[in-house]
Amino acid sequence: MTETETSIPAAQVGENLAAVTERVAAAARDAGRAPEDVTLVAVSKGHGVGAIRGALEAGHRVFGENRVQEAEAKWPALKAEFPDVRLHLIGPLQTNKVALALALFDVIETVDRPRLAAKLRAELDRRLELDARGLSYFVQVNTGEEPQKAGIAPAEADAFLAAMAADYRIPVSGLMCIPPVDEEPALHFALLAEIARRNGVASLSMGMSADFETAVAFGATHVRVGTAIFGIREVHPTG
Ligand SMILES: *Cc1c(COP(=O)(O)O)cnc(C)c1O
Numbered sequence: 456m457t458e459t460e461t462s463i464p465a466a467q468v469g470e471n472l473a474a475v476t477e478r479v480a481a482a483a484r485d486a487g488r489a490p491e492d493v494t495l496v497a498v499s500k501g502h503g504v505g506a507i508r509g510a511l512e513a514g515h516r517v518f519g520e521n522r523v524q525e526a527e528a529k530w531p532a533l534k535a536e537f538p539d540v541r542l543h544l545i546g547p548l549q550t551n552k553v554a555l556a557l558a559l560f561d562v563i564e565t566v567d568r569p570r571l572a573a574k575l576r577a578e579l580d581r582r583l584e585l586d587a588r589g590l591s592y593f594v595q596v597n598t599g600e601e602p603q604k605a606g607i608a609p610a611e612a613d614a615f616l617a618a619m620a621a622d623y624r625i626p627v628s629g630l631m632c633i634p635p636v637d638e639e640p641a642l643h644f645a646l647l648a649e650i651a652r653r654n655g656v657a658s659l660s661m662g663m664s665a666d667f668e669t670a671v672a673f674g675a676t677h678v679r680v681g682t683a684i685f686g687i688r689e690v691h692p693t694g
Contacts, residue, residue: 463502463686465509471684472497472513475667479678482671493671496543496660498681501688504529510684511537519564519679521546523556530559545631545660545679547605550574557585564593564631564660564677567605569615572623579625593629593660594619596650598643601635609646616654629658629677640666644673 472495480490498519499507507518507529516539520526526542534540543562553574556563566572575592579585594616597606607615612630619627630651634643644661651659651674660677662670667678681688 463506463509465505465512468506468509468685469513471686472510472515475680475683478668479671482668486672486674488671492676494677496545496677496679497684498545498663498679499529499685500525500546500681502681502685504533506685507533511540517541517543519543519545519681520560523548523552523559526559527555534559543660543677543679553578554582557582557588557590560590561588562591562593564629565595565605566592566619566625566627567595567597567607569618572619572625575625576623591628592619592625593631593658594627594656595631595633596647598632598646599635599638604633604635606632609650612650613654616656627656629660630656631660631677633663634661634666641669641673644670644675648674 476495479493479495483490483493494517496517496519497510497515500521516537518540520542530542541561542559543564544556544560545564548556548563548565548571550571557578595606596612597604597608600608616627619625630647632643632647634640647661648659658676659674660679661675662678664680664683667680670678
């Protein structure tokens with residue numbers, strides 16, 4: 456698919472998935488939560504259809520991709536074959552890719568600015584049949600206030616969430632964050648959980664291969680795990 460694609464035996468993907476699923480469940484039980492309250496989003500960016508099939512054949516149905524074009528190359532055929540797949544967009548969404556993204560993804564986790572919200576609203580108004588697809592929207596919060604990272608600033612999150620409801624009429628079901636690599640992720644998970652709590656947002660997408668157990672302890676309802684399931688990607692930005 457891309458030159459960054461890696462290959463991993465399908466059986467290995469199945470084993471890794473089982474191990475990660477068990478670790479998520481154990482973290483949930485440790486936190487006094489029900490394992491089924493945490494959804495494992497298998498992040499397949501940088502990996503080809505063979506590796507993805509390993510996960511599908513193991514019964515997994517929730518996946519994440521961070522680039523619209525890469526997902527467009529891999530997923531339409533797989534979704535036709537496995538109609539109950541739920542595909543999450545976890546990377547930045549450019550306004551010129553909104554139509555493509557709404558056709559392919561089931562959850563857009565990276566709504567992060569008014570211009571994108573306006574474009575989503577316009578596209579939803581133009582294509583009324585999209586309502587029937589049952590799409591969900593999460594707002595990405597830049598908890599570390601990193602200039603190079605996408606996401607709404609924490610101080611602007613409440614106002615943006617209010618505008619999502621009142622101005623753009625887009626129901627927000629979750630918040631998402633990617634903590635800075637060199638900081639204690641727990642602080643960022645706690646901040647995201649607090650913003651969600653005070654705004655009445657139910658879902659929290661936080662935690663990756665290195666820190667998903669911590670994220671579950673802080674209330675993650677969705678963890679986004681790539682490397683621990685599919686192995687190392689050669690080169691790929693994390694968005
Ligand atoms: C790549 C990526 C992940 C998965 O990262 P791993 O460390 O491989 O588990 C999670 N979230 C986002 C937004 C990503 O881009």
